[in-house]
Amino acid sequence: MAVRLPILCASSWGGFYLGIGLKLQDIPAFPHGLAGIFISGSASIGRNCVIFQQVTIGSNTLIDADDAGAPTIGDNCYIGAGAKIIGSVRVGDNCRIGANAVVYKDVPPNSTVVSGEMRIIPHEKIKDNHFYSRGLDGWRYWEDGGWKTASEDAAGICEAHFHFS
Template identity: 35%
Template sequence: MFRSIGNEISAVFGRDPAVRSRLEVALCYPGFHAILFYRASNWLWRRNWKLLGRFVSHLGRFFSGIEIHPGATIGKEFFIDHGMGVVIGETADVGNHVTLYHGVTLGGTTWNKGKRHPTLGDNVVVGAGAKILGPVTIGEGAAVGSNAVVVKDVPPGATVVGIPARVVGRAQPSHDDSHFAAYGATTPDMPDPVSKAINGLLEHIAKLDTRLAELESSDPEASDSAAPVNDDHADQADKRADC
């Protein structure tokens, strides 16, 4: 048990540059406190002491601001940074070396008693405010950007952002903390899928304008004959407006 606690403390180093000592983690990190309460409540839950497990979980929520259902499955070296507002549901399955930031929800979307919460593979990073909803799978080494809403499976090594979340990058899953993607963002110039779509439309419009200009220059009579038609439409529109 003590070795497991030591591993949880060690997980902070390499994922939080602000950490200074193991004692600081033990005393001042609410994410670490929440994990301790979860380990105890899960131990009780698996031995069918459901009510007592829920009570210990409730105490953990009271002291840390983090709600982890005792029925959830969480691997080793799990790290919650800042922590406030994190919610992890009963059937959530979290792998090893996973990192969550504040405001993350691993939530269910159905009243069914079976599997209804997400599954996170090893080395997944979920940014602040992200919501992962339903029995979706986040592949190993994937990164979920801050405030993303994930309702579909995410491939291993992918980075997703937006509402709903879209893949904006892919990388090979890495176990090296030097490649740790804080808040789920791997580079400062990560492309925005919405901006990319808008830019594509603007480029298409520019090409259409160029093509139209070429057609008009090659057939000036067609251009001149089209002008009165446009004027007629304008006159008709003015008459309707006066009515």
């Protein structure tokens, strides 16, 4: 069941826009808050997505455009800082959109899009696109609109990759 949100705007020091009619399958993780995020009211975002700051998921409203419409983002997608996803494009499940990448074509499931000229990199295995964070009670990840305790294997990987003083 999709969640529908009203228009949400904050002051100029931390403005964001989540359009009326936006379809969310659950609440995405916003690791750096909502600063600078713009999501069109006609967009659709799947479950367990991670969206970083300064991301635009916007409609193309030019009536003579071939890609008029809004993006559809699949489940388990990771959208890096400054990414722009524009028009009636579909981003498949388990995708990664790199920082500052501009997406204007469909992206197949299990792929990564990087900045510069858009390149699609297919993956043989599904990537773990969860957002992990170290809490007071250990490592956790965001899924289904809330925090879950990370497995021992995932916690070990997090400890090996992220160093805290």
